[in-house]
Amino acid sequence: MKRAVITGIGVVAPSGLTTEDHWRSTLAGEQHVRELDGRLVGQVPGFAAEGSVDPRLIIQTDRWTWMSLAATRQALDDAKYDPAAHDPYATSVVLASGSGGNEFGQREIQALWSKGRRAVTAYQSIAWFYAASVGQTSILHGTKGPNQVLVSEGAGGLDSLGAARRVIRRGTPAVIAGGTEAPLSPYALVCQSTSERLSATGYRPFDADADGHVPGEGGAVLIVEDAAAAAERGAQQIYGELAGYAATHDAHHPERPAPDCAQLVRAMRKALADADVSPDDVGFVFADGAATPALDALEAQAIREVFGRPVPVTAPQGHIGRLCSGGGALTVATALLALRDGIVPAVGNLARPGHDLDLVREPRQLAADVVLVNARGFGGFNSSIVLKRYREEGLRDAG
Amino acid sequence: MVTGVGVVAPGGVTRAAFWDLLTAGRTATRRISFFDAADFRSQIAAECDFDPRAAGLTPQEIHRNDRFAQFTLVAADEALKESGLDLRATDRDNVAVSIGSAVGATTRLEDEYVNVSDHGRNWHVDERYGSRFLYQALVPSSAATEVACRYGAHGPAAVISTGCTSGLDAIGHGHQLIEDGEADVVIAGAADAPISPISMACFDAIRATSARNDDPEHASRPFDATRDGFVMGEGAAVLILEEFEHARRRGAEIFCEVAGFANRSNAFHMTGLRPDGLEMAEAITDALGQARLDPTAVSYINAHGSGTKQNDRHETAAFKRSLGQHAYDVPVSSIKSMVGHSLGAIGAIELAACVLAIRYGVVPPTANLENKDPECDLDYVPKNAREQRVEVALSVGSGFGGFQSAAVLRRWSS
Secondary structure (H helix, E strand, C coil), X not given: CCCEEEEEEEEEECCECCHHHHHHHHHHCCCCCEEECCEEEECCCXXXXXXXXXXXXXXXXCHHHHHHHHHHHHXXXXXXXXXXHCCHXXXXXXEECCCXXXXXXXXXXXXXXXXXXXXXXXXXXXXXXXXXXXHHHHHHXXXXXXXXXXXXXXXXXXXXXXXXXXXXXXXXXXXXXXXEECCCCHHHHHXXXXXXXXXXXXXXXXXXXXXXXXXXXXXXXXXEEEHHHHHHCCCCCCCEEEEEEXXXXXXXCCCCXXXXXXXXXHHHHHHHXXXXXXXXXXXXXXXXXXCCHHHHHHHXXXXXXXXXXXXXXXXXXXXXXXXXXXXXXXXXXXXXXXXXXXXXXXXXXXXXXXXXXXXXXXXXECCCCEEEEEEEECCCEEEEEEEECCCHHHHHHCC | CEEEEEEEECCECCHHHHHHHHHHCCXXXXXXXXXXXXXXXXXXXXXXXXXXXXXXXXXXXHHHCCHHHHHHHHHHHHHHHHHCCCHHHCCHHHEEEEEECCCCCHHHHHHHHHHHCCCCCCXXXXXXXXXXXXXXXHCCCHHHHHHHHHHCCCCCEEEECCHHHHHHHHHHHHXXXXXXXXXXXXXXEEEECCCCHHHHHHHHXXXXXXXXXXXXXXXXXXXXXXXXXXXXXXXXXXXXXXXXXXXXXXXXXXXXXXXEEEEEECCCCCCCCCCCCXXXXXXXXXXXXXXXXXXXXXXXXXXXXXXXXHHHHHHHHHHHHHHHHHHHCCCEECCHHHHCECCCCXXXXXXHHHHHHHHHCEECCECCCCCECCCCCCCCCEXXXXXXXXXXXXXXXXXXXXXXXXXXXXECCC
8 A cells, every 4th residue: 555655844824934933933832822803813923925926816816825825835845846847647736624715705795795796806706615725726836636625624634634645545646735724804703703612711722721712824735745756756854654544523413512532532543543553652642622621521531542541642732723624734744843853842822731631731852653633623523643753664564 | 336316406306306307308597586686697597496494404404504504414315215224223433424515605604794794884794693603604514514413424524625526526535435445335415505696796707607697498508509608506416325245235226336436637727628628538537447447338428518618618528538439429418408507516416317317217418409519519418318228427527726527337237
C-alpha cells in the first residue's frame, strides 16, 4: 500500500502568517483572542490579500479563499513542489470548508435586498460556494488530478487529509490538502452564536471554568505526497507520515452531545489500528478541546479509555479560537512541528485544569515518534489522525 | 451494489413519480412561484411541490432544517425503505453517510438574512431576529448529521461540496468508502434547493440561465440549436450503496453495481470549458477502466446536458474522445430538459435515473430537442423515451471550478 507523507506546510492563523511564526508564538503561549465589535474572536492580524493573491483574483474571491491561496503558496514553497513541473494529473486539491465564502455572500445578499438584483456581481456565482477555494487553487496551479471538498464542520481538516490519502492510494502522487476558514463576518458570527457553544469570556479547553469557544479564522494547507514519489523527486524534508485515519459519527442528536464517548473512542482506536501502532506507542495527543464542560469531559474520558495511562495531552488552540475546518488542518501542522522539534506546546489559555488528564502546562521536551490528533465537528463528527515520524527503512519493509 | 433509490424531484416527489415524468418525456419547468421573480432575467425554474410534513418529517426536523436537508431526509427514507435494510439488525458502526450539496442551506441563509439585516439595511445584523438554527444553515454538514442521527449511522459521515458535480462525487465517495472497507452500507446522495432570489440573481449576472420566460415548459433545451442556458432546478436523490457480501447475506435485491467512478479538474476557468472535453474524457476513461469495460460496452450515457452551448459542445467532444466511434451509436440524453439543473443535487438525481433505466429497460429522452446544434451530432434521444435493455450506464457531470466527474453503473447478474 502506498504511504502518504507530509512534505510541506503553509499556515495563515491568528498565531502567525508563516509556519515558523505560528510555531514560535504557539510555544511562547501568546494569546491572540481579541474583541471585535463586542465579541471575542481569533482574527488573523495583518493578513492582507495584496501581496499573496493576484489582484484580479482578489475581487473574485472571499477572504477564506485568499487565506487558502496564501497558505497553499507557502506549503508548495516549503515542499519545493512545483505542480507545473509535473504531469498536470499528478496533483490534486482536497480541502475542507465549513462556512464557505460567507463574507462575500453577506455582501451580495445585502446588495440584492437593498439595491436590487442588478447590484449582484458576476462573481457571486463563483465566490461564496464551498468549492470556490479548491477550484481557484486548481486553476491557479494547473492541477488536473481528482479534486474534493469536504464539509464536516470542525472535523473537516482531518477528513480532508484522510481523503487526500485515499487519492494518493488511487494513484495521484501529490495532494494539496487541509483547509482554511474565515467565519468572522457579522452574519457568520450571528449564525455561530446559535450553536450555543460560544463563550463570552474566552476559549479555555479542559479548564474547570470552560464555558464554550471563541470563533477564529485561518488554517493550514499541507502538501501530502506518496512517499515513493516524494523520494524520487528528492523531497528535502518529510515532516511525518499520515499513518492512520478514521472517522465516526455520534449519530445521537443534531445539537446535543452524545451521552457517551463511544464513537470518539472508536475513531481513535481505528486510527491507531490503521497506523499499526498501539496506544503505548503514542507520545502525546493533540485534543479537540471543544471547551464545553460536557464535551471536554467526554473527550477526557475517551483519552483515558484508549490509553489507560496518563498520556500528555495538549490543545494550544485555546490561544487562537476554533477555526472550524481550518482548525484540524492547523492542529496537524502544529503536531508535525512538535514531532520535528521534540517539544510539545502547552494547552492554550489553561488556568485551572479541570479534567483527570496529563495536560501540558508548559512546553514539554518530549521526543516521540507517534502523535494522535483528534478533531470533532458540531453535530457529532469524530475524526482522528495518527502521525508517525517517517522512516525510510519502513518503506523498504513495505516493499 | 445499489439496493435502494429515493428521489425528490420536480414534477413529483417520489421515485415513481420521477420515473413517470422521465419516461413520458414531460417537463416540470415553470414560472417561479416561490417568490416574485418579475424583475429577474430568468423567471423560470423546475420547482418541487414538496410538503415536508406529508413526506414524513417531524415538526422539529422541519423547523431545524433548510429545504435542502429536508429533501435529503425524505429521499434517504424512500431509498432505505426500498432497500429493505433492517437497521436494527445491521452493524451501524459500518453505515456511512455521504451527501452532496453545491450551495447547502443558501435559501434559509438568505431568508434569515432579510430579517436580521432588516431588508439589507444593516451590515451589523441583529441576531434576535434570526432562527435558533442558523448554525446548521451556515455549515451544511448538518445534512449529513441529520441523516446519521435519524438512522443511527455511526460510520464516516460528510457533506461533499464540489459544486455541480457534488452529487456524482458524493456517490463516488461512498463507493470508495466501501472499496476501502470503511463501510458496509453508505447512504449516499445529494440535495440542493437553490430557487431563491440570490441564486437566481447571481446566475442572471453571468447570463447562465434561460430567459425563455414566455415558454417555461420548453425552456430547458440541451443540445438544441435554440437553447439559451440552463433552467434552475431543485431536489434530491439518495442511493443505498452496499458491499456485495453484505447485500447477498441479507438477500437484498441488487439493482446494479457502481462499477467505476473517477473525477478530474480542467484547471482552466471557474465557469469556462475548453471545447476539447479532454479532462471529462480522462474521467470517463478512468471510470470505464475501473469497471474493466471497453467503451463499446456502454449502452446509455446520461449527459450533463445543462443546455449551455459551451457545455453541450464540451461534453459531446468528451464522449467522442473517450468512446471513439461508439459515441455515435450510444443513446445520450439529458434529463435536465425535464427536471432542470438542481446544481449539486442533479448528479445524484441523474444516477438515480440511470439505476431506473437499467432496472426498467427504458432510456429517458432529451425533451424539447427539436433542432440539434450542428456541432452536437450524437444520438440525443429527442423527445421520446426508448425501450431498450441497458447493461451499462455512464453518467457525467461538469461544474464551476473545473470539476469533471464520471460514474459507470452496470446491471448486476448473479
